[in-house]
Amino acid sequence: MLENLFKFMVYPGFLFSGAIGLLAGWFDRKITARLQWRVGPRWYQNFMDIAKLFLKETLIPDGASRMVFFAMPLLAIAGSTLASTIIMVINQTPGVTFIGDLIVVVYLMLIPPLALMLGGFASGNPLASLGGSREMKLMLSYELPFLLALVVPIAKAGYSIQLGGIITYQALHGPIFFSISGVLSFVVMLLCIQAKLGFVPFDMPEAETEIVSGMYIEYSGPALAMLKLAKAILAFALPALLITLYFGGIIFTASGILMSVLEYILILLLMIVIKNTNPRVRIDQAVRFFWRIPTALAVLAVVLAYLGL
Amino acid sequence: MNIAVDFLLYAVAVPIVAGIVCLIMPEKLKILTKFLALLVTLASLAASVRMLLLKPLYWPPVPVPALIVDNLSALAGLGISFFALIVTVYSFGYIEKNNGRYFGYLLMTLGSALGAVLANNLILLVAFWGFLAVLLYLLVTIRPTAQASASAKKALIIVGGTDALMIFGIGLLWKISGTFAMEGTRVPLNGVLPYAAFLCVLIASFAKAGAVPFHSWLPDVAQDGPASVTAYLPASLDKLLGIYLLARISLNLFIMNGISNSILLIVGAFTIVFAVAIALVQHDFKRLLGYHAVSQVGYMILGIGTANPIGIAGGLFHMLNNALYKSCLFLGAGAVEKTIGTSDLSDLGGLSKYMPITFISFLVASLAISGIPPLNGFFSKWMIYQGIIESGSGKNPFWIVWLIAAMFGSALTIASFIKLLHAVFLGRASERASRAEEAGVSMTLPMVILAATCILFGIFAFSVPVSLLIAPVIGKSISYIGTWSPDMATALIAAAVLLGILVYLLVAPRKARVVSSFVGGENPERFDRVAGTEFYNTIREVKAMGSLYSKEESRSFDIYDLSGKITALFTRYLQKLTNGVLPTYIVWGLIGMVVMFIVFFIRG
Numbered sequence: 004m005l006e007n008l009f010k011f012m013v014y015p016g017f018l019f020s021g022a023i024g025l026l027a028g029w030f031d032r033k034i035t036a037r038l039q040w041r042v043g044p045r046w047y048q049n050f051m052d053i054a055k056l057f058l059k060e061t062l063i064p065d066g067a068s069r070m071v072f073f074a075m076p077l078l079a080i081a082g083s084t085l086a087s088t089i090i091m092v093i094n095q096t097p098g099v100t101f102i103g104d105l106i107v108v109v110y111l112m113l114i115p116p117l118a119l120m121l122g123g124f125a126s127g128n129p130l131a132s133l134g135g136s137r138e139m140k141l142m143l144s145y146e147l148p149f150l151l152a153l154v155v156p157i158a159k160a161g162y163s164i165q166l167g168g169i170i171t172y173q174a175l176h177g178p179i180f181f182s183i184s185g186v187l188s189f190v191v192m193l194l195c196i197q198a199k200l201g202f203v204p205f206d207m208p209e210a211e212t213e214i215v216s217g218m219y220i221e222y223s224g225p226a227l228a229m230l231k232l233a234k235a236i237l238a239f240a241l242p243a244l245l246i247t248l249y250f251g252g253i254i255f256t257a258s259g260i261l262m263s264v265l266e267y268i269l270i271l272l273l274m275i276v277i278k279n280t281n282p283r284v285r286i287d288q289a290v291r292f293f294w295r296i297p298t299a300l301a302v303l304a305v306v307l308a309y310l311g312l
Numbered sequence: 313m314n315i316a317v318d319f320l321l322y323a324v325a326v327p328i329v330a331g332i333v334c335l336i337m338p339e340k341l342k343i344l345t346k347f348l349a350l351l352v353t354l355a356s357l358a359a360s361v362r363m364l365l366l367k368p369l370y371w372p373p374v375p376v377p378a379l380i381v382d383n384l385s386a387l388a389g390l391g392i393s394f395f396a397l398i399v400t401v402y403s404f405g406y407i408e409k410n411n412g413r414y415f416g417y418l419l420m421t422l423g424s425a426l427g428a429v430l431a432n433n434l435i436l437l438v439a440f441w442g443f444l445a446v447l448l449y450l451l452v453t454i455r456p457t458a459q460a461s462a463s464a465k466k467a468l469i470i471v472g473g474t475d476a477l478m479i480f481g482i483g484l485l486w487k488i489s490g491t492f493a494m495e496g497t498r499v500p501l502n503g504v505l506p507y508a509a510f511l512c513v514l515i516a517s518f519a520k521a522g523a524v525p526f527h528s529w530l531p532d533v534a535q536d537g538p539a540s541v542t543a544y545l546p547a548s549l550d551k552l553l554g555i556y557l558l559a560r561i562s563l564n565l566f567i568m569n570g571i572s573n574s575i576l577l578i579v580g581a582f583t584i585v586f587a588v589a590i591a592l593v594q595h596d597f598k599r600l601l602g603y604h605a606v607s608q609v610g611y612m613i614l615g616i617g618t619a620n621p622i623g624i625a626g627g628l629f630h631m632l633n634n635a636l637y638k639s640c641l642f643l644g645a646g647a648v649e650k651t652i653g654t655s656d657l658s659d660l661g662g663l664s665k666y667m668p669i670t671f672i673s674f675l676v677a678s679l680a681i682s683g684i685p686p687l688n689g690f691f692s693k694w695m696i697y698q699g700i701i702e703s704g705s706g707k708n709p710f711w712i713v714w715l716i717a718a719m720f721g722s723a724l725t726i727a728s729f730i731k732l733l734h735a736v737f738l739g740r741a742s743e744r745a746s747r748a749e750e751a752g753v754s755m756t757l758p759m760v761i762l763a764a765t766c767i768l769f770g771i772f773a774f775s776v777p778v779s780l781l782i783a784p785v786i787g788k789s790i791s792y793i794g795t796w797s798p799d800m801a802t803a804l805i806a807a808a809v810l811l812g813i814l815v816y817l818l819v820a821p822r823k824a825r826v827v828s829s830f831v832g833g834e835n836p837e838r839f840d841r842v843a844g845t846e847f848y849n850t851i852r853e854v855k856a857m858g859s860l861y862s863k864e865e866s867r868s869f870d871i872y873d874l875s876g877k878i879t880a881l882f883t884r885y886l887q888k889l890t891n892g893v894l895p896t897y898i899v900w901g902l903i904g905m906v907v908m909f910i911v912f913f914i915r916g
Contacts, residue, residue: 004803011804012811057815060823066740067829068664068671077812081805088804102801103685104794106697110685113726117684120730124738127662128829132739136847139730143851146723147716154712162705164698164794221829225819229812287850294854309709 007102015091017084017236024235025049027242027271034275049235056228064221068125075122076222076229082114083233087240090166094243094253097167097174104164108244109153112199115233116142122230123218134217137286138208141198144293145205149195151301155179155188155308156248166247173251180249183312187304189249191297196241197274198289200234204281205289242270320371320379320430323359327352327423334416342411346404349415353397356422360386360393364781376493380432383784384563387628388429388556390781391635392549396422398758399544402643405754406540406650407454414454418544421447425549429556434482434492441478441516444553445471448545452537463532466872470529473875474519481512485565494560500567510566514575517561521554522546523613524583527606528870534602535655539646542598547605547642548635555612555631559785562616563624574710576617581714584610584721589857590864591728592848597645597655600732601638604681607721608634614714615696621788623699629782630692633769637677637689640762644674647751647759648736652744657732662741666748669756671737673763678733680766682726686798686805688769688777693722698793731847771798 010016028049036043063069086108092101103111120138123131157164159179160172169179179185198205209217222230246253246266253263284292330352334345363369364386370377381389400418407414424447428440445468452464482492484505489497499506519526534542562568562576584607591603612634615627647670648663649655664671680687697715704711750756769777783790852858867873 004800007800007804008807011807017808057819060825061819063824063826064829065826066662068662068738070668071664071675071738073816074809077809078805080812081808084808085801085804100795102795102797102804104796106694106794107685107796107801110683110690113723114684117682117726117730121733121738124734125664126829127738127740128831129740130831132734135730135734139727140848140850143723143727147720150716150719150723151712154715157701158704158712162701162793164701215830224823225815229815287853290850290854305712 010092011084011088015095016088017080020084020087020091020236020239021232022050024232024237024239025053027238027267028235030268030271031275031278034272035279038279053228053231056223056231057225059224061224061226062221064126064128066127067221068127071125072122072221073226075118075125076226076233079115079118079122079233080229080236082111082118083236083240086111087236087243090240090243090247091253093166094170094247095255097170097252100165100167105153105157105166105169105248106164108166112237112240112244113142115237116199118233119218119230122222122226123220126221128221130214131218131220133214134208134210134220137210138201138218140286141205141208141289144290145195145198145297148191148293148297148301149199151298151305152188152191152195153248155184155301155304158305158308159185169248170252178249178251182308184304184307185249187300187307189245191301191304192245192248193270193273194293194297196245197277198293199241200238200274202274203278204284206283207286207289210283242267245270317373318371319359319362320369320381323356323363324379324423324427324430327356327419327426329423331416331418331420331423334412334419337412337416345412345415349400349403349419350397352419353393353400353422356393356426357390357397360390360426364390376432376491376495378433378436379427379430380495381430382495383787384556384559385429387632387781387785388552389426391552391632392422392425392429395544395548395552395635395639398639398643398762399540399548402543402646402755402758403540405752406646407538414451417447417451417454421451421545421549425553428553432494434485434494437494438475438479438482441520441553442472442475445475448533448550451541451545452533454541455538457536459536463529463536467529467533470526470872471519474516474526477512478516481509481516484509484512494565497565498567499565501569501572506566507572510561510572511575513557513561513565517554517557518579518613519554520550520557521609521612522550522606523554523579523609524586524606525869525871527583527587527609528867528872530606531599531602534605534642535596535599539598539642539649542602543639543642543646546602547638551605551609551612551631551635551638554609555616555628558613558616559624559628563785568619573617573619576613577710577714580610580612580614580617581717582610583607583613585717585724586869588721588724588728589860592724592731593852593861594728595657597648597657597660597732597736598642599655600657600728601641601645604641604725604728605634605638607725608638608681610721611693611696611718614718615692615699618696618699618703618714620699620702621786621790622695622702622792625778625782625786625790626692626695626697626699628785629695629773629778630689632777632781633680633688633692633766636762636769637680637766640673640677640759640766641681643755643759643762644670644677647755648748650755651748651751654744657735659742659744660736661734661739661745662737663745663748664737665741666745667737667750669750670759673756673759674737675733676763676766678729680770682729683722684726685796686770686802688766688773691770691773691796691798693718694794694796695790695792702793727848734847771802773798 029046033043089103089108120135123135156169156179160169180189201209250266330348337345363381367381367386369381371379424440424443431437449464449468453460488499488505522530530546587603587607591600594600611630612627615623680689683690683693700711700715852861
């Protein structure tokens, strides 16, 4: 129990994942700034932002359901940390099972957006309600291709839903990414993760210029810091899941770790480029998009995977 | 008579007799019916626990007994008694008038349901089964409004009509096996007759549980009937009974094969996605829940259809879990409706401040039905997914379709509960909602018990419900292909939440102040309240979904309306034959005699 608590709270859980996630946030800001011919922040800027939020006062909107409003950021952070811990621990020891499998991880990753929506609703702000409804619709739209794409690694790895099993399969047969169905399903996953992290063009739930950050609108101080941290942890866990499923996982040797870092940066870079070269779409366009092109691609990937390609 | 010997007889007969006593109780003693109901339901729960501990039990002690307790019926019986007790306690606060009749029907339902699951004789089963359909009608019309009567009639016709099919199926079964006894009968599906018998009984179980296309009575009853009745019958007992029958025929009575399992898988997958997609755009609190009561059946059917131990175990566990959270949701809906007087979502909102206990139990049940770990709904869905994936390793590519239907259905479930939680408990309070009060103890206590059971069944799933209740039914050992330690996960999540609370306590109280909410700098009062009923109209704009919704709203999928139309078509022609002119009838009689004569003549 104490050992697991350490894994959960320090390494590779909360502190580690959070730190990497915040660094990824800095990377995003820096690249975006460079693309716009700006200088961009220093590497510790996101850490300072979080620390500052913890020192700020808390504003409670009148008419809010306070208990839900303050409980939900905690649930969000717990859910994303647990998912991240499971992914990393299994990457360290693929032969040993730890807390959950792929299905558990996928469901744990639903907790942060769910908690964010409920927390936003609890504030009683109409703009938060709008943002929440957009977030939910976005979730419905990307969940279909996401689940379909998820079938590819499961089927390829011999009907295994164990993350460890998928890693061992790839250690023997080469990464799943090195096949047509693998590439297709990876592309679909990447688009879904873009939406899961609320990056442009799928940032309509937050849409600062339209609905003033939507569900975040009434959050301030420590509660906001926790929501930001939960998101940062997801920004680490989701690409780590992709690396696990498609690139053979993280191998804990010097070269293996370097390789994984490069893969992580590559995934981030792809997302940041998509983010900086596309305008925000409307929610109905996003629903149509995800239910057409990525879904079709994912179905194709599943069929190809079934044919052994 | 000896209680130990005739224990099973008493378990079935006492509630029914007590129910009749309640019905004929004189007006002045009506108050006693409550206590009688509480006493009998408590005794029933004790009896069910005894059955679970002492199984197998037989009555009477002859080679072909009429009542049998085996693992499956002990499981169903325990559920039935538990929900009868929960609903009885809830009804003390919920039902104001008609005490005697209401509690009388409630107890008779309990007795009949126990009779149906303990029956070892198919005729006995059908008798109890039919009795339950009538009791459903009587309970739904306990508040005799026009809509309630119409919905109850619809339920009676659909459930009763499929009962007729079941009788037919049992007749066929008797022709095949030559016995009405259920124990020991194993019919292989190897011809037209066995398939016909199987389908007839299958349809009866589908109609009882509310699977598509026999579902249309359920949302209507949920909307118009009293919430306690919906929580009692369609949400819990009918699920237990329908899935009990399904499990009984597919595990014991018939030897399943690829085709019969495929029927289950197709119906299950379709039910999940179809019903939950319709639920997304509902405007009525109870009707929305009604569609979910349909959708969840799909998971149970899907689980049993996978035909491997883990899938079947998942299906049966989902049956228990669904009964737990779904009745909790309906009881919550009843509490809200009682204090506000409406179940229209656009008139509710912001209730979490006024009804905190109802809200917390409702939230837990919502998260459980959405399959959020570590609650019980996640556990049984997780087992069913494994069942589906395992069935896929037998080179049947359709497992992907079933898996996606089940998992995407789960996402749709989350979506409609997000909408429901927003429209009822969160967001800004409507004018009506701000006069709400928390329900009394007799109503909140059952909800809290159900919500707590949802949490406990999730955390201790391996050690308590699965190993004590489900595994004995399966007989074989359940092999998990996945990993999930809900207890460890819960401990870690709890640690994180505790730490977070500590951070709040350290930082927050020094610097917190209440401000009015920020709506882009405008006066928040001038903004309309977002009720949340229109959340998913974007989904309606997607072409395929839009046509689905308009077809459902015009009742194109309603077997009740469809069969009404078909009947009307037949009667249009048949009524020409019955024109009241005597010679016409005589001619028909003569033609019939000639046909019979020819038939018998040819057959010699």
